Amino acid sequence: PPPPPAAPAQPAPAAPKPRADGRVIATPYAKQLAKTLKVDLASIGGTGPNGRITASDVERAAGKGPAAPAPAAPQPPAQQRAAAPAPATAAAPAAPPAPATTVSELRGTTVPFTSLQKAVVNNMMESLKVPEFRVSYSIETDKLDALYRKLKPQGVTMTALLAKACGLALAQHPVIFAVATPDGAGVTYNENINVAVAVAMPDGGLITPVIKDADKTDIYQISRNWADLVKRARSKSLKPDEYNSGNFTISNLGMYGVETFDAILPPGTSAILGVAGSKPTVVANDSGMIGIKKVMNLNMTADHRVVYGAQAAEFLQTLKQVIENPDSLLF
Template sequence: TALLAKAVGVVLARHPQVNAATSADGSAMVYPAAVNVAVAVAMEDGGLITPVLANADKTDIHSLARNWADLVSRARSKQLQPEEYSTGTFTLSNLGMFGVDRFDAILPPGTGAILAVAASRPTVVGGKDGSIRVANQMQVNLTCDHRVIYGADAAAFLKDLAQLIETNPESLAF
C-alpha cells in the first residue's frame, strides 16, 4: 500500500489537475499545494476510514511504510486525529489484498478522484512484435469528478502511473 501511495504521489505531483477538487460550496476548483494520499481502511467493526499519507510525493518509501503502519494501527483503535483522516487530496482504495480482480470505487466528498486498485493476476499479453507471454497485471480504475478533472487529464495520469510502475519502480525507493 505504501508503494502504491508513493507511486500515486509521484505521478500526482506531475499532474496537479488530478490532485484537484471543488471547494466546499462547489463554486470553485481547488488545487492543493500538497499531495496527500488518503487510503481506505476497513474497520474491524464495519465502516471505512481514510487515513492520510501526507506529502506522499516527497516522503521516502521507508517513512511512508512506517507512517502507514502507524496510521492503520491507530485508525483501527480509533485514535486518529481529524487532520489525519480529513486532509486527503486524492484517495486510493486497494482491494487487491483480498483477491478482488476489479471494482469501482465511489468518490468521497471533498476529493476530485479515487483510484481503485485490484489484485495482480497472471494474464496473457501480446507483445508489440506479435509474441505472446504471461505477465502479472493489476486492474486500476479511476473515478473522477468531471467538473474538475477532464477525461484526457485522467488518462494522462493513468498512462504515467502505469509507465512508472511497469518500467521504473526502483525509483520509488527514494
C-alpha cells in the first residue's frame, strides 16, 4: 500500500504576548539582562506565572535563546485515528511550574533596586535621624486565638483583630500616634487613628496599606477593607492616601514563627509595633499555679522626642488588656 501522506508542517509557535493590562512584570535578573541585551520588556510577553517575564524570555526576544515551547498538537477526530490503538500507558504527572527566578540566575549578579525598593531605602535612611528606643512586652493569646478561630469562617482576619486592638489601645494613649513637627519644636496630635500594616511585595520592597479609623470601624468591615487594600497593593493600584496616611504601624512576622524582632520606625510617625509569633509557654499565674499558655512577644520602636518610656509601657499594658480580654474587639 502507498505510504500515508506526510503530516502537514506545524507553524512555528507564536511568541507569548505582552499582558493585556499593559503592566510589565519581570524577574530581577530578567530586568538586568534586558538592559544588557537592549530588549524592551514592554514589547515582549512572559512565560512565567501570571505572565511574568523570565530571563529565557529576554534571551529569546534577543535571538539568543530557544523558541518558546510549542502548544500541544490538536488530536485528530476519532474516525481518522489509526485502527490499532496504542498500548495504554500511565499519564505522566504534570511538571511543576518553574520558579520565576532561580538561585542560579541571581548568583554573581547585581540587581538594581525597583522604584519601590528605592523609596523604602530612602525612608530607612530618614529613620536614622530619629532618636529611637524600644520596649518589649509578652502577651497571652489563647483567648485571641479562640476568637479568631470562631470568626475566621465569617471572613475576619488576624490582621483585622490586631489592628482593632491597637486602635482601641491607641484611643487611650494619643501621644503614641502623635508626631513631631517638621522643625522638631513641638508635637502634633492626630485626630484619627490610622493603622498602617506592612505588606511584602512579590517583586521586592514593602508597602503599608492603611486601615483608617481603626478604633471606630468594626472588625468585619476592617477585614473587608483589608482584603481590598492588599489586593490593590499587590497590583500597584493603591492611591497615595491609602498607603502614606498611617500614624501607627504594625509589622507582623508571626506567620513565619519569628520569636522577636525590632522594626524600623517609618518617617512621619512615632511608633511601630513588631508582632512575633505566639507559642506554647510555661506561665505562672498570680497564685503561683503553673500552666501552658500561648504567648507572643511585641516589640515597639518609638520616637523618643514624642514618646517617653513610661508612656510606651502604659500603651503596651493597655494593649495587653485588650488582647487578653478580646470581647471589646466585637464592638
